Amino acid sequence: MTFGQVLLGAVLALPAAGAALVAAVPRDRAARLVGTLVAGLTLLAALPLAAGGRGWMAYGPPPAVRPWHQLDLPWVPGLDLRFHVGVDGISYPLVVLTALLTLLCCAYTLWKVPDGGGSGRALVALLLVVEVGILGTFLALDLVLFFLFFEVVLLPMYAIIAGWGGADRRRAARKFVLYTLLGSVLLLVGVYVVVAAAGTADIVALTGGSGLSRGTQLAAFTLLGLAFAVKSPLWPLHSWLPDAHTQAPTVGSVVLAGVLLKMGTYGLIRVAVGVAPEGARWAAPVLGVLAVAAILVGALVCLAQDELKRLIAYSSVGHMGFVLLGVATLTATGIEAALIGNIAHGVITGLLFFLAGAVKDRTGTGSLAELSGLRETAPRLAGLLGFAAVASLGLPGLAGFWGEAFAVVAAVERGGTFWTVLGVLAAVGGALTAAYFLRLLRRVTHGRPSPAVGRLAPGLAGAELTAWAPLVLLALAVGLAPALVLGVASDPVAALLQAVR
Template identity: 75%
Template sequence: MSEALLIAVLALPAVGAAAAFFPDRAGRLFGTVLAALAFVASLLLGAYSQPASWFAYTPAAQGAPPIVPWTSVDTPWVPALDLRLHFGVDGVSYPLVVLTTLLTLLCCLYTLWHVPTGGRGSTLVALLLVVEVGMLGTFLALDLVLFFVFFEVVLLPMYAVIAGWGGERRRHAARKFALYTLFGSVLLLVGVFTVVAAAGTADLVTLTSGSVSLTRNTQLAAFALLAIAFAVKSPLWPLHTWLPDAHTQAPTVGSVLLAGVLLKMGTYGLIRVAVGVAPEGARWASPLLGALAVAAILVGCLVCLAQTELKRLIAYSSVGHMGFVLLGVATLTATGIQAALIGNVAHGIITGLLFFLAGAVKDRFHTGDLAVLGGLRERSPWLSGLLAFAAIASLGLPGLAGFWGEAFAVVAAFERGGAGWVTLGVLAAIGGALTAAYFLRMLRKVTHGAASPAVAAPPLPALRVSGMELVAWSPLVVLALLVGLVPAVVLGLSAAPVQSLVEAVTP
């Protein structure tokens, strides 16, 4: 049963992509139904393949490999090249699988109510579902070549989403996104070839188990290539400059998937592939990764303090948040990697909600300029309250999802010890304070004070939050609370594989 559900999670959105061939309204409805079925299948996949309580901490057996799939499918793909269709799910990948299916479903639901100008809604839904297939395949692939294939599947449909339904400078943003991603793809391909040629296998379970020995030079070269490739996708400073343009110009649903899940492909790949396959390279590069992570946190925060446009501010905030994720990974401790994993999930939930709300603001007032917006609390208290909730969750208030990843990334830096890591932890904590500063500045400009002319102009009925918007946003509000109050829903699943990964990396 679990194998059938694993296949269904990938197959259902692929079938849903046929929505492009339906009439517009029927196509959007068809795609949304298939997205809903994929979400249900992802929930059942966890229930059937991991029946034990998700909240119980189950330590890994001594010497257990980092990847022990709950369930897997393994069949020949290209026998002559020993390539296999090897898919599986475990506690590291499963939260991201559920996050992917949920956000895609919410985006498809959103298109039933609102289709951005630029093309048919059914085509947009079909492209979103193809992006979902690529993201899910990346999280489920247990073959390195298969991982690369799915990693690249998202490029063209996301390019089309930005170029077809984006803002005035959409084509420039889409080209920039494509060029940066292709640059990362070349490095990823060379890194994959380096590992597979040296190891004689592309199987990730075998490569991360320690049964295949790669030379030190091979590991250093492979880790450098893979880390840069994943840094482009995440994106991590200083390879982040495609992100603000893509987010600002993308339609709301494109921004939600881009920030909510697509960026996580890079950080997931860094943990699962780069660190797992080349642990010696990870140890060698960890101080540099830590320094780059803190630079990303501080640069992202300072740039956010200077932003004057709502979506660009949220986009640049992702640079800082991904910096905390990288800092956690760089420590190579169980605390740090757990912080990175829960930070990934929390960022997807909260930033997805922020982009939904930023899109709602722009739809109503036709601007995202912070200097023009103002007094939203007086005219639309529901929208203002939700925006405040999402901002406070993103700045890391205890009890909400954003707290755990950022706080424990700093703890992990102190735990690693030494003057250098303690300094990085202190600087990261300062970045956390600056995060609060720029989000509170944003709320002061957008929600407080007397209503600006732009906010006062629309009639009150146009400012009300619709039922479809509440349907699309409510699950993210609930999850931000749930993950914040009960972090074991994520950490309980990943504890054992993270413990095994850290044991494999520790010399």
């Protein structure tokens, strides 16, 4: 086996074995420490996947899309199913982001375990199982394997919300499961349609719609697109998200917003557009309209929100709208905007939920009406919240700027009155995004300290700073050097678009 194949196996095997090991360790804190170490080893295994990557790329005659590294083993020979995983510049940033956020969440449990649910050991084991499902989704190059990894996330995420969430956690967890199961059924039917028509489940071979008629591609894209829209979630299939975020524990919200939502947008690019390009071209105007609706509706709802975590949750609807707009243009600029928008959202919104959890834990409330004057009593926490908010609203120089700006540019560059209008409306939505985040800061950080805020201690725990610092640095690094993401993604995106045209 090559070095890249060993790393691919390790990235999936380490968290799977780690979850079993954590569950077997009898002492709770020792188990959480073991889980954190395993998550750290997974990140160390994921980072070198980029090494030698460019030498593995091959473009030109079919297959035009080829992974940097891939592991292709027999799985169920009787059904011609293979354990086929691989990585390229489209999936690699998401793999690293997943490994990083899981490590930070596991490390965070060493400092604080949410009330309810049970032991911290169980929570860390569930986080590692979720990591397996998300990493497998980003690495899978077989449609059946993609579906199975996609579904691995469902039950452990339900358990995290229902076990360690807020007062209304069980209802939110049930809503999450019901919506996700709807998406799962649509995804399963879409996978069946593609595999039955093409005779193969290999995503690399299927990229470009090879072997699929126009009618099959239209049906497949509709089914797959709806399935991924539920998971992302894209408007109007988003209503499970605010409840899940509001009730989930801090680490659950970070994983949910940071990487779980990206399973949907990644699937839309890699599977729906890649496998059914004619369906993507046919649905592009509808996707564009839905994207702009998500941006505007999400922003307007955020302007009316009075609960901190709920506001951040609804902001994700708008951010995912910018990602969808980039995908809908079916241009290199748009797809790259979607990819960097995914990474920026994961970094910044993960940080926002860490900070929102810190505020809520300290004050006992997330109501904006009961939070004011944070900068007077906890200036460091207020400063970090301000940094995360301006990063999320798309301030130039920070990570959130590139995805939003270039999604608008891609729509305008697409040409025609229709796409230009969509670009202008999306830009208006960007201005509304700035308005609701500035309103958030005015309500929470300015003014006289409220009774809930007035009793706060000014300092931050070392574990908190350890968990938050990498996200702050990444928001700065990606904002100042977007080539960290686009440098590895540009060639695979070009290859993907070459294949689907």
